[in-house]
Amino acid sequence: MNFSEKILKVKPSATLEINALANSLKAKGFDVIGFGVGEPDFDTPDFIKKAGIRAIESGKTKYTPAGGIDELKEAIINKFKKDNNLEYNKSNIIVNCGGKHSFYNLMQVLLNKDDEVIIPSPYWVSYPAMVLLAGGTPVILDSSEENNFKITPDDVKKTITNKTKAIVINSPSNPTGSTYTKEELKALAETLVNYDILIISDDMYEALLYDNNKFYNIANINEELKKRTLVLNGVSKAYSMTGWRIGYMAGDENIIKKVDILQSHSTSNPTSISQWAALEALTGDQSVISDMLNIFEKRRNLIVGKLNEIPGVSCKSPGGAFYAFPNVSGVYNSKGWQSVVKKYKSDYNSTILTSYLLEEAKVAVVPGIEFGADSNVRLSFATSDANIINGVGKMKKAIEKLL
Ligand code: PLP
Numbered sequence: 211m212n213f214s215e216k217i218l219k220v221k222p223s224a225t226l227e228i229n230a231l232a233n234s235l236k237a238k239g240f241d242v243i244g245f246g247v248g249e250p251d252f253d254t255p256d257f258i259k260k261a262g263i264r265a266i267e268s269g270k271t272k273y274t275p276a277g278g279i280d281e282l283k284e285a286i287i288n289k290f291k292k293d294n295n296l297e298y299n300k301s302n303i304i305v306n307c308g309g310k311h312s313f314y315n316l317m318q319v320l321l322n323k324d325d326e327v328i329i330p331s332p333y334w335v336s337y338p339a340m341v342l343l344a345g346g347t348p349v350i351l352d353s354s355e356e357n358n359f360k361i362t363p364d365d366v367k368k369t370i371t372n373k374t375k376a377i378v379i380n381s382p383s384n385p386t387g388s389t390y391t392k393e394e395l396k397a398l399a400e401t402l403v404n405y406d407i408l409i410i411s412d413d414m415y416e417a418l419l420y421d422n423n424k425f426y427n428i429a430n431i432n433e434e435l436k437k438r439t440l441v442l443n444g445v446s447k448a449y450s451m452t453g454w455r456i457g458y459m460a461g462d463e464n465i466i467k468k469v470d471i472l473q474s475h476s477t478s479n480p481t482s483i484s485q486w487a488a489l490e491a492l493t494g495d496q497s498v499i500s501d502m503l504n505i506f507e508k509r510r511n512l513i514v515g516k517l518n519e520i521p522g523v524s525c526k527s528p529g530g531a532f533y534a535f536p537n538v539s540g541v542y543n544s545k546g547w548q549s550v551v552k553k554y555k556s557d558y559n560s561t562i563l564t565s566y567l568l569e570e571a572k573v574a575v576v577p578g579i580e581f582g583a584d585s586n587v588r589l590s591f592a593t594s595d596a597n598i599i600n601g602v603g604k605m606k607k608a609i610e611k612l613l
Contacts (some may be wrong), residue, residue: 219342223335223580228564232574243601244574245589248384250450250532254487255498258449261490265483274482276474277466278305278458282485285492286458293416294427296441301463304470305488307480309414309444309457314340316410316440316459319468320375321346327410328369328377330361331582332535334384334412346375350582355537358526359386360394363401376408379428382415385581385588386535387528389419392426399431409439414457415531417448417499420507423529437462447531448499449491454484506532509591509598516602517589520609532592535578538563539585546612560584571608573601 232242265271277283283303290296306312313336321327321344329337331350338348351369353359366377379398381390390398402409409428416425429439444457459469479485510527513534517525522540541547542559554565560577564587567573578586591598 216343216345220339228568228574231568235572240572242572242574243597245601246574246576247590247592249452249592250447250502251592252450252502254451255449257494258487258491262483262487265486270482270486272482274479274485276479277470278480279485282489285489289492290460296429298460302460302466304459304466305480305485306457306459307477308455309442309446310336312442312457312459315469315472317341317344317346319472324373325375326371326373327375332359332385333582334380335580337378359388360390363397366398366401370405374407376410378410378412380412382419382530384531385533387531387533389529395426395428396431399428399435403434411439411441413441413443414447416443418503418506418532419530420510445488445491451491454487456480456484456488509595512595513589513591513598513602520606521613522609532590534589534591535586537585538587541609541612544612558584560587563587567605567608571604573605
């Protein structure tokens with residue numbers, strides 16, 4: 211079969227290999243502790259579920275406008291105004307089938323062959339894939355761990371070319387949890403304003419910001435940048451609604467119109483029932499977010515403390531999201547490492563370590579190379595305190611065996 215060049219450029223995720231290994235261990239009866247998942251472990255709040263049930267019972271089960279129902283667009287406009295001090299009209303808003311779909315659609319309507327999209331690394335694994343699937347070129351811009359995995363204006367200047375179409379800013383970040391301060395965004399804005407490129411601000415983890423820090427968006431810095439910024443957000447992480455598949459985006463109405471056309475010929479509307487549930491999420495009792503945030507913040511402190519007790523491992527405290535991204539390169543220098551390399555053949559140390567931890571400790575973590583950082587691994591702390599204590603304890607024992 212001759213497949214399209216686009217699909218052949220996209221590799222299956224290494225996480226799948228780890229998952230397959232984890233599942234085969236589970237099938238053999240082993241108790242595997244998983245730190246892989248990228249979703250809150252809480253149930254969708256009851257009042258949101260009930261809105262979905264009401265939508266079904268009242269017959270809101272038919273096609274809606276491709277870009278979403280007006281009621282939800284109004285709620286999104288209010289959310290942007292209230293939480294982000296950003297003013298939009300309905301023509302600036304579109305509802306998509308999840309945050310991933312917002313980004314995917316955007317790439318499809320923006321990119322021509324060889325157009326470049328700057329993606330700061332470590333990155334969410336789907337960004338480069340979605341750029342490739344649209345026929346564009348992902349340009350990976352490495353950030354340093356010393357700078358808390360954040361890019362600087364100088365980094366940006368060195369990376370922009372005349373083919374650059376857009377740059378991605380993801381704060382708080384998956385996988386590092388790092389968050390940009392207002393000052394850092396201002397500095398980036400002062401540089402970006404000089405180039406004719408778009409800014410894609412992926413705010414999916416906006417609600418999960420720790421230490422009482424306030425969220426800022428680069429679109430807040432000045433009007434010129436706001437015109438060139440697409441703000442992507444959704445209900446998946448904030449309201450524990452990953453399965454409902456509702457994301458949304460705000461920006462220039464000409465771009466939004468094109469996304470609407472694309473959507474009308476591809477998925478059509480996001481699920482009607484989910485849209486009504488998302489409306490309830492955005493307009494209902496917001497204390498569900500702070501309740502979840504408080505629990506995540508305690509877990510963050512717990513997991514970072516425990517990871518830093520492991521020899522060869524150092525973990526910065528993430529400012530947001532629910533991922534710890536420890537540096538494990540010290541383990542690659544341990545006495546027993548070469549025997550591990552021989553056993554678990556891979557080009558990447560983080561994949562080797564992940565396989566070792568799974569087999570030896572029965573703990574599943576994600577190799578950092580998936581996100582462009584082979585010195586790290588990612589652990590989601592969207593899991594119980596008991597799993598964190600037990601799982602990281604097992605990791606420690608397995609790593610100590612290599613010393
Ligand atoms: N953006 C980032 C950075 C993410 O990590 C994710 C999901 O993991 C998404 C967007 C998309 O979320 P969803 O498509 O589940 O709404």
